[in-house]
Amino acid sequence: MNDILVVSNLSKNFGKHKVLENVSFKVPRGKVIGLVGPNGAGKSTIMKCILGIYPYSQGDIWFEGRKMTAQTTGTMGKKIGALVESPAIYPFLTGMKHFKLYGIKPADRQRVIHLLGMENYINQKVTQYSFGMKQKLGIALALVNNPDLVILDEPMNGLDLMSTLAVRKIILSQAAKGTTFIVSSHILSELEKIITDVVLIDHGKIILQKPLQALREAGHQCFTMVTNRNSDARQLLGNHHFDVSLTNDQLQIQISPNQLTNVLQILLDDHITITNISHQGMDLETATLQFLKQAEGVVNHA
Template sequence: MLSVQNVDVFINQKEIIHQASFQVPAGAVIGLVGPNGAGKTTIMKTILGLTKFSGSIQIDNQEVTENNHQALQQVGALIEHPAIYPFLTGLQNLELYSQDHQDLQEVVSLVQMESYLNQRAKNYSLGMKQKLGIALALLNKPRLVILDEPMNGLDIEATITIRKVIKQYAQQGTAFLISSHVLSELQKVMTGIVLLNAGQVVMDKTVKEFTQEPQQQYQVLTDNQSQAQELLQKKQIKFSSSGPYLLISHADILSAQTVFYTHNLHLLELAPVKANFEELIVDLLQQQRKMHV
């Protein structure tokens, strides 16, 4: 549904995006993640034709260009802040963009904003404005939806609601590109991840591929932990401690087992320590920084 190929973006003669390439298939929910200043919002704006770029961006096999936005007709978006008219009601804002009244009513029902639909938007809370922005992005059955921090300002109940809506639309074939700093929440809906760092795509994988990377560490318990530590130090095998356990990296665990075996130390417990999603992302970013030091 979306193809980004070798895209460069310069703003005020500074390169913000460098040779970015990734795909968003129909029905996929792709999380665009990365640290502040990585270029997430810039690349979203670029996909929407709001920023000059070189390279190729295609939406449903149609090229996005500075002068031709035909490809964007089937795209819904929420970037940075909801683009709403404060002196209009929520309903009036939606009617400005809606092409089908029944579709409008369905979207309103899905995002659960009936109770304040006829209030002026200037009186909306942050969460209410955010829901209205998401509703605007979902109007007219878009084939691609781009959401920048969609959970911003939403309470727990609203967050769960929007999560369900995203999954429902994705099951019907709508593609999503979503950025969020709340990785634990994004993880609950996304099927793939594009990691952006310093304007470059450093990873483009499905969630399944990413979470099946080799375990970073193993926790080890022997029948003599003091001796185990001494042996590891002597053999210059790195380790750390966590409670009663020794933590040994994936790269060193076989060497450690050999050392224990040759010195008649018995393993009582050996288990992978599964890093959570956020830790995996942080580790990957740290590895990238070391490569560029």
């Protein structure tokens, strides 16, 4: 089976408030899925439903081909690791005692302690930990049993640069070995460095699911162009209703790839020579904003 997790028509209400509505997506094995959306979109709720923390109104969740129920979720403990919202830690225990409390083998705990650079404080009580240190402990506990699926909600919160790099390296290396990740983060520039696929959610509904590269190539993108008459080219393309700006002697044109031929023809018909052209796909933040605006436009039009 290529999909380690399948979420089908998942809906969740809190009283009369519908938080999730017919949410469906698939998580291919060994991929790093970025769960992206505005605050309150339903990202954490999806994660908690997968983990069995929240019951849900309707729908099904399948993990490794087995339908997850209240009974089966408890048996998945060592196959699914998670850090959702805040680490489940005990303030008056040391970090090391947390590993011992959960019966973690010495070799496994030393591996994650070293990977996350926690040696200097692992024997201190958690009451002495900074927020970032607690976050790293939570990530370590999520990873320590070598689970098949790891769910991380805002894992970069409170981490300094070196810790962020360490977490990024761990996610990428574990994914290369076959571990599957679902990661949510509001730091899209950082999320973009680790994910392979994007699931975009807004108002409790899935807007799209795409590989990251396909998302970058979709919709309007930026083409940088230099011509022998940049000012004339800017005015000409503006007259044809293209989004174009002139910065540092370069034209920045926001178009989709299938519009490029039309742009080039307009310039050539006016005897404008193109001396350089390059293409830059959208980053995750730009793509997310664009698709959210498109989805909002559909809702408003409806």
